[in-house]
Amino acid sequence: MCTIISISTNVILKYKPIQVISKYCNFYNMAKRDCEDETPSPKKQKTGHWSMGLLASMNDPMNIVKSDDLVTVIKDAYPKAEFHYLVIPKDNISNLKALKKDNISLLKHIEEVGREIANLEQHKNRTFNFGYHAEASMFRIHLHVISDDMNSSHLKTKKHWNSYTTPFFLKPEDIRKSLKKNGKVSLPTSQQCKEYINTPLKCHKCDFIPKHMPNLKKHILTHLTD
DNA sequence: GTTCTAGAAC
DNA sequence: GTTCTAGAAC
Incomplete structure (x- = not known):
């Protein structure tokens, strides 16, 4: 550590x-x-330290949703939607910059497991999004598997919102493609990340422009289906 | 990553 | 006066 x-x-x-x-x-x-x-x-x-939180969570059987030889799946401790999971490799890959071409098959496996979780019976009629944060706060790469309702008491800030609804949320296939092509992951610059996080709020499902977060949180309830 | 809170925005 | 956001946390 x-x-x-x-x-x-x-x-x-x-x-x-x-x-x-x-x-x-x-x-x-x-x-x-x-x-x-x-x-x-x-x-x-x-x-x-808090930045080690994921490692602690994946070692606590109480938090584990599923695991195999290569990955552990946990529920996000502060879910930003009604369903929010993290797929984390057992191999100690600190962040996206540490990825090597050799990791491509592992990344594919992480995505497969993510899709399995999304397709569970308990998630029927749900749409899930899959992605990595361009700048993550916690150690060990983790794929977010998050339902697209974005309805959660833990989703509070513009940063929360934009980290899942702008290009700050990197598509797993893009990560793999750039790794295959360049031998490393192409990431947005820290300036670009700031711009993504500071993007004016917008509903992810329609053209609604909210005044502020509470306004957006109220609005997204209108898109809920069961 | 969250919590807390000062001060901006309304 | 209340609501909301953004930055510090040693």
């Missing part, structure tokens, strides 16, 4: 400008403290 952060911090130190270094060092120190804390609280000992 500490090793991963040390390596990525070294890379950041090599390439990022000073302001960003300070931001990441701060993040590094927080995570490092969690790793090194000799007398952690029981809660801390279990979960560690």
